[in-house]
Amino acid sequence: MTVSVRDANGDDIAAVHAIYAHHVLHGFGTFDEAPPPLGDYTAKWRDVVAMGLPWLVAVDESQVVGFAYATPFRPRSGYRFTLEDSVYIRDDRRGRGIGISLLTPLIERCAAVGARQVVAVIGDSQNAGSIALHAKAGYAHAGTVKAVGFKLGRWVDIVFMQRALNGGGASMPAGPGAWRPI
Helix, strand or coil, rough: CEEEEEEECCHHHHHHHHHHHHHHHCCCCCCCCCCCCCHHHHHHHHHHHHCCCEEEEEECCCCCEEEEEEEEECCCHHCCCCCEEEEECCCHHHCCHHHHHHHHHHHHHHHHHCCCEEEEEEEEEHHHHHHHHHHHHCCCCEEEEEEEEEEEEEEEEEEEEEEECCHHHCCCCCCCCCCCCC
16 A cells, blocks of 8 residues: 655644544553543644654545654653654555555654654563564564553553654764753
């Protein structure tokens, strides 16, 4: 499948929200149990973009079929060079290469803002699709935390995967102009 990938804009957020809402209600890729209001999701998109971080959409025949974005991994200043990625694909389009079409440019954009690490926090150790996607994109398994979430009637693990960017921990971050979300 060929999709075009571009920066998300305000007109995309309703479709992005619908994709996310489906995953909230039917999957383990997020531990939200109720979809957030559309306005909250629009505010989240604005906040991510205002930080200079990427929020991308995959479009097929003018329909948004997936999205990916990066956020700070944790709010404390010591984590400022580490980002967390999120990738969601419309349920009827999963398994068609859209994830890698989104994740590849997302990684490039994370590197371009000066990030040194990008982490995937994958809901459910049985989420073979997301684990395989991240492995294909060069992420390594960094650990599994067992039974930390409870959703849809069962305990759910999280799997951490990590990819170094810009030399990772092998060198110091760039000078005073290095990206700082806080």
